[in-house]
Amino acid sequence: MKNNINNAIKIILFSISLLVIFYYISMWGANYFHSNMMNMNSSVNNKTISSNELIYGQNIEAIDEKKQEIVNLKEGDNYTIEIVKVKKMIGNKEVEMLSYNGSIPGPIIKTKVGTKAKITIVNKVSDLETTLHSHGLRLSDMFDGVVKDMMGKQDPIKYGDSFTYELSFPDEGVFWYHPHLREDIQQELGLYGNYIVEPIGEETRNFVNREGPIILDDILLNGNKVKPFYKDFTNYVLMGRFGNTMFINGSSDYEFNMKSGEVVRAYVTNTANTRVFNLKIPGIKMKLIGSDIGKYEEESFIDNLIISPGERYIVDLYSPKSGIFEILNSTPDEDITLGKINVSSEKVEISFKDKFETLNINEVVKKDIENYRQYFSKEVDKNLALELGNVGKKGGIDESDMGMMGGHMIGDNEEIEWEDNMPMMNKESTSLNYEWKIIDEDTKKENMDINWQFKKGDIVKIRIENKKDGAHPMQHPFHLHGQRFLVLERNGEKQTNLVWKDTVLIKTGENIEILADMSNPGEWMAHCHISEHLFSGMMMHFSVK
Template sequence: MNRRTFLKTTAAGIGAALLPTFSLARSADGFFELTAEKGQARLYGKDGGLSDLWLYNGRLPGPEIRVKRGERVKVRFLNKLDEATSVHWHGIRIDNAMDGVAGLTQPAVKPGESFDYDFVVPDAGTYWYHAHTMSWNQVPRGLAGPLIVEENEPVFDPASDITLMLNDWRLNEDGTLETASFGARHDFSHAGRLGNWLTINGASMPDISLQQDRWHRIRLINSSASRVLDIAPSRFGAKVIALDGQSFDEARDIVGTLQLSPAQRMDLVMRPETAEDIAFETMTGQPFQFATFKVSEASAPDLPFTMPAANTLPEPDLAAARKVPLNMAGGAMMGMRALMEEKSEDEIRQMMDNGMFWAFNGKPGMDDTPLFSAKNGESIVIESRNDTSFAHAMHLHGHHFRVLERNGKKLEHPDWRDTFTTQPRETVKIAFVTDNPGKWLIHCHMLGHAASGMMTWFEVA
C-alpha cells in the first residue's frame, strides 16, 4: 500500500473522531467489569473485511478507564477466551500482587474464570492496560485499552482531553488481520512483528475534532507489538508536556522528531489558531499522514493553560547507588556474535532450537534467579548495553526511573520514564529507587523479543 492508495480507500466514509469517550459500567459492589472475549472489527476502513479479534468488553481499543489520582481502582476481570490470560496495568506503581504478570505475580486466569484487581493509583498521567500472558499473541489481536489518571483538580476541559491509541497491524490483502505469522521465528529474531497498517482508536484515517483557539491535551499511547513511531509535534503545532505519564516542569518545543516506542506515551498540548485541517503524521521513514485534526470554531470561551502538577517520585541517590549491568545480545544480523564469548556454538544452536534468540547478561529468558535483589528504598543504576542490531523498548514494572545518559553523555532532560528505547550498539544509564516491594519484571516491549529471551526480573524486599 502506498500513501495515495491509503488516502483513497480510507478518507471516504470516516466520520467524526472515533475516540474512547466511554467508561466502564460499575457493578453493585463498586467493581468495574472487564471481559476478554472474541469479537470483530474492520481495521482497514469500510472497504476491508471483518477481522477476528480478541477484545475487552467487545471494544477496540478496550474501554477507557478514567479515574482521579489517589483513587482506588477495582476491576473484576472475566476471561471468556479459549486460553488463559491476565491484565497488566502498564506504568502504574502498583501493589505487586495486582501487576498482572502470569507466572510471577499471579496465576494466569483460565477460560471461564475471573480475577479481582484492586489497587490505588498514586500518580496522575497517561497509562494503559494490556494482556500479559503470551503477550506476543494476545496484544496484537486487540487486548489493550487506555487507563487515564486525572489530576485532583481539572487542568483541561473534559472535551479537550483526548486519548489516541496508536496501533500497527499486519493485514492480509482483504484488509483482515493476518494471523498465520503469529510467533514466526523471523519476527522474533529480527525487529519483531511489524505491520503494514496504522489505526487510531481502532479506526483508519480518523478525523479528530479540535476547536480553534482552545487548549487541548492529546494523549498518545503506542500499543503496537513492535512498531516505533517517530512523531514531530512541531509539524502540527504541538508541544510536549509529559512522557510515560510524568509531567514536565514546562511545555517543551521539540526540534525534529521524538520516538514513541511500543508501550510509551506522550502527552501533547495544542491550541489551533485557525479553523483549518491539520495533518497528523508519523515521520518514520517518509512523512505519512494517518489522521486529520479537524478544527472548528470554538463553541465556548477557552480555559487558561496551566501545566499539570508533576507527580512526587523518589529521587535516586546517585552517589550511593548500586550499579547493575544489563547487556543485551542475540538476534539476527550478526547479533549472536556477542554471545560467543560466553557460549559455544552448540549452546547457541540449542538456544535457537528452543525459540530463544536473545539474552540479558548471557542468559536467555527467565529462571528462578533474579537480575538483582534490593532492599526497600535502595538506589539502583542500571547500565544497559545494546550489543544487537535492533532497537529495543525496555520496560521496568512497578517503578519509574530517570534516564541519565546515552553513550556516556548526560542528558539535558533526565526525564522520568517507565520504558526507554535503546538503539543498536547504544549504552543507556537509568536510575531509580526500589521503593515497591515484590517481584518485578524487566523486559523488551517488542513483544516477540520478550517471548524469545529478553525478559528477566528483580526483587525488592
C-alpha cells in the same frame, strides 16, 4: 599527456572491476544467508509439525464492534471487563479480532490519584488463556498479571473463568492495560486500553478545552485475516511483527475535529508489537507536558514525538487557524498519513491560547525529583547489555554464519528500525531458533537466570548498553514492572528535563543510565517491550523485599 590519459583509464577500469567483484561477493553473501535461513526454517517446520496455527474462539460467533466506553472509576468500584470476539471493519475489510467489552481499543478508564478499586476480567473466548497487566501502575505484585511460568504470581484466566484485580493508583499519568500472556498474539488482536490518572485539586487543573487518547497501533493483515500465529512458538522474532495497516484509536482512517483556537490534551500511547512511531502534525503546535508517570520538570514545545512500544506521552495540541492537518508517522524514508485533524473556522468559546503559549515549570515534580538528586552521581550498581544471541539455537545457522555477514547485511546500524525491510527473513525467524538476551555484565547471567535482590527504599543506578556489534543490532524499549525510574544519561549526555518513566526507548548502540526507585515490594520482572523479543526470552527477574 597520452600516458596520463591511459593511466587514468586503467585506474577507472580497475575501480569498476573492484565494484563488480564486491557486488557479486555481496550477492553471494546474501544468497548464502538466505539459503541457510530457508534450511533453518525447514528444520523448524520439521520439528514443529505438530504445532498448529493458533486461532482463538473458533466455535464462537463474533459480535459487531461497539463504541468505546469512558469509565470513571471511583474508590471501591468493581468494574467488569469481558473479553469477547468482535467483527472489526478495517477499511472495507471485516476482520475478526479480540476486544475488551466489545471495543478496540478497550474502555478508557479515568480515575484520581490515590484511588483503590477493582477490575474483574471475564474470559468469553474459547482456547484463550490470558491475564491483565496494568502497565506502569505501582500496585501489588499479586495483581501485576504475570503468570507463574514467568516467576509471577497468577494462574492464567481460562475460557469461562474470571479474575478480580485489586488496583491502586498512586501516581498521576497515562497508563495502559493489556495481557501478559502471549501478548505477541493477544495485544496484536486488539486487547489493550488506557488508564488516565488525574491529580486531585484545583491547583492541578488542566487549562485545555478537551482531552482524549491517541493510541497508536498497527496490524499485519493478509486480506481480511490477521497473519497466522502459532501455539508453540512466535514468529517475526528477529525484528518483531510490523503491521501493514496502522491505526489511531482503532481506526485506519482516523479523523478528529477541532475549533480554531482550541487547545486539546492528547494522551499518546504506543501499543504496537514492535513499531516505533515518529508523530508529526504539520500546522498544529505541540507542547510536551508529561510522559509515563506524570509531568516533566518543565514543559517544552516540540515538532515531533518519537514513541516506542509501551511508552506514553502527554501532549497539548493547538491550532491558531482553520484547515485540514495530516497526522503523520514520519520516518527517514517516507511520511505515512495516520489520520487528520479538521480545524473549523468557528472560534472556540473559551480559548486557552495564552496558557498554551506559556511554558510552565512544574514545581511539585521538581521538588519530588530533588529528593533523588543526591544519588545522581553515585556509582553504577548494575550493568546490563542487550543483544541477539544463540542464533539457530535449535538447528540451522549458527552465530558464525551471521558473523560472515558482518552483522551489517542483517541490520544496517540505524538507530531505529522504522520498518520491516527484511520481511521474508523476519517471518522465517521464530522463538525456536532465535533468542534475544538481557545480560548481566557483572555476573554474566542471562534473561530469567538474572534474579536481583533489593530492599524497599533502595535507589539503584542501572547502566544499560544496547550492543551495536551483534548479529542484528536494533532498538529495544525496556520496561520495568512495579517501579519508576529517571533517565539520567544517554551516551554520557546528562538529561536536564526529567520525568518519571517505567519504559524507555534504547536506540541501537546507545548507552543509558537510569535511577530506579525501588519502593514497591514484590517479585517483579523487566523486559524488552517488543512482544516477540519478550516471548523469545528477553526478560529478567528482580525482587524488592
